[in-house]
Amino acid sequence: MRLVTAIALLVALVGCAPVPSTTPDMSVGSAVPPRPADVVELTTPPSTAPNQAPACDATASLRPTAALPAPGAMPAGSPMEKIAARGRLIAGVDQNTYLMGFRNPSSGQIEGFDVDMARQVAKAILGDPTKIQFKVLTSDQRIPALEQGEVDIVVRTMTINCERAQKVDFSTVYYQAGQRVLAPRGAGVTGIDALGGKKVCATKGSSSLNNVANAPSKPIAVAVPNWTDCLVMLQQGQVDAISTDDTILAGLAAQDPYTEMVGEKFTQEPYGMAVPKGNEDFVRFVNAMLEQIRGDGTWASIHQAWLGRLGEAPTPPPARYRD
Amino acid sequence: MTAVATRHGPNRLTGLVRSTPGRLSLIALLLVVTSVTVGGLTGLSVQSRSGALEELATRSEPLSFAAQEVYRAMADADATAASAFLSGGVESAALRGRYEGDIAKAAAALSIATGEITRNPELTGALSTLSGQLPVYTGLVETARTHNRQGNPVGAAYLREASGLMRAQLLPAAQEVYRAETVNVVRDQDRAGSWPWSEILLGLLGLAALGLAQRYLTLRTNRLFNVGLVVASGVTLVSLLWVVVASLLVVSDVSDSRTDGTAQADVLARARIATLTARGDETLTLVARGSGQSYEKRYAEVSGQLTGLLAEGQRLATTPGVRAAVDSAVGNNQAWQEAHRAIREADDKGDFTAAVSVALGADPAGAAAAFDKLDSDLVDAITQARKTSTTSVAAARGTLTGSVVVVVLLGLLAASASVAGVWQRLKEYR
Numbered sequence: 171m172r173l174v175t176a177i178a179l180l181v182a183l184v185g186c187a188p189v190p191s192t193t194p195d196m197s198v199g200s201a202v203p204p205r206p207a208d209v210v211e212l213t214t215p216p217s218t219a220p221n222q223a224p225a226c227d228a229t230a231s232l233r234p235t236a237a238l239p240a241p242g243a244m245p246a247g248s249p250m251e252k253i254a255a256r257g258r259l260i261a262g263v264d265q266n267t268y269l270m271g272f273r274n275p276s277s278g279q280i281e282g283f284d285v286d287m288a289r290q291v292a293k294a295i296l297g298d299p300t301k302i303q304f305k306v307l308t309s310d311q312r313i314p315a316l317e318q319g320e321v322d323i324v325v326r327t328m329t330i331n332c333e334r335a336q337k338v339d340f341s342t343v344y345y346q347a348g349q350r351v352l353a354p355r356g357a358g359v360t361g362i363d364a365l366g367g368k369k370v371c372a373t374k375g376s377s378s379l380n381n382v383a384n385a386p387s388k389p390i391a392v393a394v395p396n397w398t399d400c401l402v403m404l405q406q407g408q409v410d411a412i413s414t415d416d417t418i419l420a421g422l423a424a425q426d427p428y429t430e431m432v433g434e435k436f437t438q439e440p441y442g443m444a445v446p447k448g449n450e451d452f453v454r455f456v457n458a459m460l461e462q463i464r465g466d467g468t469w470a471s472i473h474q475a476w477l478g479r480l481g482e483a484p485t486p487p488p489a490r491y492r493d
Numbered sequence: 494m495t496a497v498a499t500r501h502g503p504n505r506l507t508g509l510v511r512s513t514p515g516r517l518s519l520i521a522l523l524l525v526v527t528s529v530t531v532g533g534l535t536g537l538s539v540q541s542r543s544g545a546l547e548e549l550a551t552r553s554e555p556l557s558f559a560a561q562e563v564y565r566a567m568a569d570a571d572a573t574a575a576s577a578f579l580s581g582g583v584e585s586a587a588l589r590g591r592y593e594g595d596i597a598k599a600a601a602a603l604s605i606a607t608g609e610i611t612r613n614p615e616l617t618g619a620l621s622t623l624s625g626q627l628p629v630y631t632g633l634v635e636t637a638r639t640h641n642r643q644g645n646p647v648g649a650a651y652l653r654e655a656s657g658l659m660r661a662q663l664l665p666a667a668q669e670v671y672r673a674e675t676v677n678v679v680r681d682q683d684r685a686g687s688w689p690w691s692e693i694l695l696g697l698l699g700l701a702a703l704g705l706a707q708r709y710l711t712l713r714t715n716r717l718f719n720v721g722l723v724v725a726s727g728v729t730l731v732s733l734l735w736v737v738v739a740s741l742l743v744v745s746d747v748s749d750s751r752t753d754g755t756a757q758a759d760v761l762a763r764a765r766i767a768t769l770t771a772r773g774d775e776t777l778t779l780v781a782r783g784s785g786q787s788y789e790k791r792y793a794e795v796s797g798q799l800t801g802l803l804a805e806g807q808r809l810a811t812t813p814g815v816r817a818a819v820d821s822a823v824g825n826n827q828a829w830q831e832a833h834r835a836i837r838e839a840d841d842k843g844d845f846t847a848a849v850s851v852a853l854g855a856d857p858a859g860a861a862a863a864f865d866k867l868d869s870d871l872v873d874a875i876t877q878a879r880k881t882s883t884t885s886v887a888a889a890r891g892t893l894t895g896s897v898v899v900v901v902l903l904g905l906l907a908a909s910a911s912v913a914g915v916w917q918r919l920k921e922y923r
Contacts, residue, residue, distance in 0.1 A: 204629055206650065207657035258843045265646070265782055272646040273782075278581025278849070280782070303843030306782040398650035405647075425645040 203406060206399040210374070212383055212391040226332040229440050230492035231342040232450055234458035241297030249445075249452040250295050253322055259295060261288040262307040262321035266396040268421030269476045270327050280304050283417070283476040287344060287443070288325040290468065294459040308395045310375025313337050316446045323445050323456070327418060329377045330442040339449055340442035341456045342489040344469075347415035348435030349381055352422055354404065359411055361433025365389040368410035371400035378414035381437050389413075401426060415439045420480050440487065461489065513713065514922040517915055520706050524911035528725065531699035532904015535736055536897045538692050542743060543893045545684035550886045552609070553681050554755070557674035558879065559605040561762045563623065564667035566599035567630075568766060571659045572773035574634050578652050579780050580853055583642065596631055603627065606670055616673055619666040626662050630655055649780075656777070678755055685889065686747030689740035696733030700726060703911065714918055721914015725907040732903035739892050746889035753811045754882020758875050760809060761819070764802035765871040771795040772864050775833060779840065779852055789837070796833075799826060806874070812881060818874035822867050829863035836860060 244250040253259050263285055264271035271282040289299035305321050312328060315321045316338050327347070330340045351370075353359035362370075366387040372379035374393045383391040392409050394400055400412040401422045412422060416435065423429050445452050463469045470484040478484075510516060573592045577584030607620050633655035640648030703726045710719050774792035778785035803823050810816040832851055840848035852860050 202626075204626075204633060204654055204658045206654045207661070260843070266649065268646050273649060275641045275644055275646065275648055276581065276583075278579070304782065304845070396650060396653075398647040399653070401647045402650045402654055422647075425640070425643075425647050 203408065205408065206394055206396075206402055208374075208395050209399070209403070210393045211369070212379075212393055214383075224332065226335060227490075227492060228330045228332045228335045228340065229343050229442070230490045231340060231442070231457055232453045233491040233493055234454050234461060236458075238294060238455070238458045238462055241293070241295060244295065245451065248455070249322070249449050250455055253295050257296070258301045258303050259288070259292040259323065260303045260305060260321050261291070262305050262312060262315050262324040262326055263288060264308075264326045264397075265304075265306045266398040267327060267418050268398075268425055269479075270417055270421060271325075272421070280306075283345070283472060284325045284327060286472045286476070288323065290459060290463055290472075291323060291325075291443070291456060294455070294462075308375070309373040312375070312444065316444060319446065323443055323452075325443050327415060327441060328444050329415075329439045331377060334444070338444040338447055339453045340444055341453060342460055342491070343440040343442055343487045344460055345417070345441040346487040347417045347439040347441060349378055349414060349437040349439060350416045350419055350431050350435055351411050351413045351433045352404070352419040352429050352431055353411040355428050355430045357410070359432055362389070362413060362436055363387045363433075365411055365413075369408070371403055371409040371412045372414055373397055373400070376414065377437075377439065382413050385436075397422065401429075404429065416480065417477060420477070424479070457489065457491075464489070514919055517919045517922075520709065521912050521915040521919070524702060524706055524722075524725070524915070525908045527699055527702040528729070528904050528908035528911060531695045531729070532732070532901050532907070535692050535695050535732065535904070536901045538689070538695075539736060539740070539893060539896045539900060542685055542687075542689075542740065543890070543897070545681050546743070546747075546886060546890050546893065549678065549681035549685055550883070550890060552612075553674060553677035554882065554886070556606060556609055557671065557678050559602040560667065560671040560674045561766075562602035563599050563606060564664065564671055564766060565762075565769065566595040566602065567627070567659060567663055567667060568769040568773065570595035570599065571656055572769055572776060574637075574652060575656065575773060575776040575780055576853060578637070578641070578649065579776055579849060584638075592634075596627075599627065606674075613673060613677075616670055619669040622662055622666040623670070626658060626666075630658050630663060633658065675759060682747055682751055682755070686744050686751070688744065689737055692736045692740060693733070696729065696736065699729045699907065700733070703729060703907075706911070706915075710915075710918060714921075719914045719917065721910045721912070721917060723914075725910035725914065728903050728907040728910060732900055732907070735903075736896065736900060739896050742892045743889040746885045746892070750882040750885035750889070752809075754878050754885060757806065757809045757811070757815060758878040758882065760802055760806050761871055761875045761878060764799055764806060764822070765868065765875065767795050767799040767802060768864070768867055768871065771799060775836070775852065775860065779836070779845075779849060782845070792833070796830065810874075812877065814877045815874050815881075818870050818877065822870035822874065825863050825867040825870060828858070829860055829867055832858065832860035832863055 239245065239250075242254065244254050263280060264282075265273040265280050267282065267284075269282055271280060271284040273279070274281050285304070288304075289302055292302040293299040305315065307315050307321070307324065307326060309326075312324045312326060313334065316324055324338075328334075328340075329347075330343065334340070349362075351359065351362050351365070359365060359368075362382075362385050364387070365385075366389060368389055369392050370382045370389040371392045371394060372382050374395060379391055379393055382389055389411075392403070394403065397412075397414065397418050400409065400414075403409045404412055405426065412419065416431065419431050423431055443456055445456070460469075463472075464486040469486045473484040473486075510519065570592050573588055573595060577588040577592065580588070603620075603623055607624055610617055610620055633651050637648045637651035637655060640646075640651060703722055707719060707722045707726070710722065711717060771792050774788045774795060778788040778792065781788060803819065803826055806819045807816070807823065810819050836848045836851045839845075839851060850856070850859070854861065856862065
């Protein structure tokens with residue numbers, strides 16, 4: 171018995187440190203929800219706030235000088251003549267905003283209200299609405315693309331404001347939108363005022379992002395590259411609401427019956443076609459084209475085709491000119 | 494009691510060593526210890542070499558292939574999903590089948606790689622990213638597909654999110670696993686293919702001990718040879734030669750498996766991954782529709798790497814089969830680059846439809862056909878290189894079969910022969 175005790179003591183002395191079994195660590199497999207690429211949560215409002223630009227009458231554009239020239243007979247030396255010589259108009263549009271500018275998944279073609287408006291420009295210059303090359307731009311690529319001459323014109327839910335008017339030239343207003351809020355049905359969100367401290371999604375470089383970041387209720391602005399990325403984040407529960415122009419929100423709501431537009435329009439968003447700075451004759455030409463489609467019912471039929479579901483009267487916004 | 498032992502012990506010992514029979518007994522004992530130790534240690538060396546070969550054949554090489562397959566299958570799934578999206582409408586059954594096959598292969602290869610998590614604990618993070626995020630990826634692709642079927646443009650956003658997840662998390666994790674497993678292959682090859690210095694040294698030590706014993710006996714007994722010791726020396730020499738020849742054969746086989754196999758397979762595997770990445774970038778450039786400069790830039794980068802890797806593959810190719818496959822791959826790569834130029838030309842000119850049809854169409858001069866041919870050339874070359882490598886390793890393993898047993902038995906035989914030899918002399922002192 172004593173021997174057994176001695177041996178037990180010896181074993182206890184010799185075998186010092188316990189030898190643990192190597193179980194792999196299973197705690198690392200935590201759920202990390204996927205996010206769209208390039209998502210930024212804004213802690214401070216974007217530096218280029220619209221109120222930094224001096225006040226101006228941005229929606230007043232240049233008056234058309236004469237009647238619209240016939241397609242193929244562009245004034246010599248004008249930007250339109252260069253486009254006619256190239257044989258196609260290069261237009262910056264969107265492919266992610268349902269109803270305004272989107273890629274039809276079944277045909278692979280880009281369609282929408284803005285796209286049809288751009289086709290009207292191609293038709294006026296070249297006589298054929300299909301002689302157009304689309305360059306897809308995100309919100310923050312619009313002004314650089316114009317400045318670097320990558321596109322002739324941008325027709326992409328672009329709000330006319332004084333800050334942008336310093337960098338590009340705008341046509342007259344071709345659509346009057348206003349910013350609202352899209353939230354999940356039954357979430358109790360009533361408008362932008364109810365979103366204090368909540369996450370609200372908008373695209374980078376859009377005026378909507380500025381409006382969200384500067385809203386008095388202080389929501390947390392989340393910036394993504396495309397509007398559909400906002401819908402992805404809303405559906406995945408990563409943001410509480412999306413806030414932008416009612417036209418864009420209508421397109422998002424049409425893709426998800428569990429969302430609804432709430433609250434009143436809290437901003438006015440006049441859309442204009444943008445061309446590179448200093449192309450006065452091109453602006454006047456586009457304005458003449460807009461005058462024509464406002465009057466002959468083309469504007470109304472394009473509006474009916476895409477935005478009829480908004481339930482508003484198909485009346486084009488009146489043109490305002492500064493000279 | 495203790496005092497007596499300390500006084501008499503040394504005297505007895507020195508007495509024993511000074512007497513000739515005592516010395517002879519001591520020599521016999523030393524020879525037994527030396528022979529058994531030499532046999533045992535040599536056996537251990539051979540065993541370690543054989544263990545490294547087994548590790549190479551059954552674990553590190555298959556695992557490195559599994560890791561490469563995980564990467565390849567996932568990169569292909571991503572490129573295929575983008576193609577299906579670009580083709581418009583409901584994706585074709587062929588593209589869907591390819592995507593599903595890729596996911597199945599990735600999951601199967603991943604389960605093999607994950608099985609080794611206890612052996613490579615540093616890969617825990619990468620492997621759990623892979624097994625955790627792959628289902629998330631497929632979920633996003635299916636969501637994109639459902640929206641696509643309903644005509645909702647948000648489908649494209651889900652596809653972008655899926656692709657972002659693939660490129661930001663899954664592919665880097667797969668690359669990490671592949672790198673770690675490749676390091677293991679090289680390590681096992683180094684261990685299995687090392688020069689047999691310790692075996693040679695041990696054998697020479699045994700021979701030297703026997704030679705010294707022989708010299709002592711010759712001086713003591715005036716007999717030129719002791720039969721037992723001669724036999725023991727012969728046996729030790731045979732054992733040494735056996736081990737050296739077998740080891741050198743293994744070294745040569747492992748070197749073959751490296752130059753004719755894994756070195757080529759690694760370069761070709763990287764070429765294949767570059768092919769898939771370039772194809773994904775080519776497709777995504779078109780999906781981005783005019784704002785895909787970053788994808789096009791990366792295509793140019795990866796395509797340059799691909800050309801370099803194929804040239805390296807040509808340089809490394811040692812067998813006619815691999816050389817033919819790589820030569821054909823080089824030709825198809827050129828055809829693809831021409832097709833790519835045609836795509837960019839059409840797209841930059843504004844003819845998007847023509848660009849898509851060159852990229853995806855069934856035209857034999859199009860990018861899709863060239864890409865498919867290039868990919869199958871690389872598969873062919875990789876399969877052949879891998880086969881050469883596994884054949885060489887199998888030959889090496891065959892060479893070492895039974896060597897441990899033979900070495901140990903020869904060691905015991907040398908010990909017995911030495912004892913018998915010394916015993917002959919010892920008997921004369923009775």
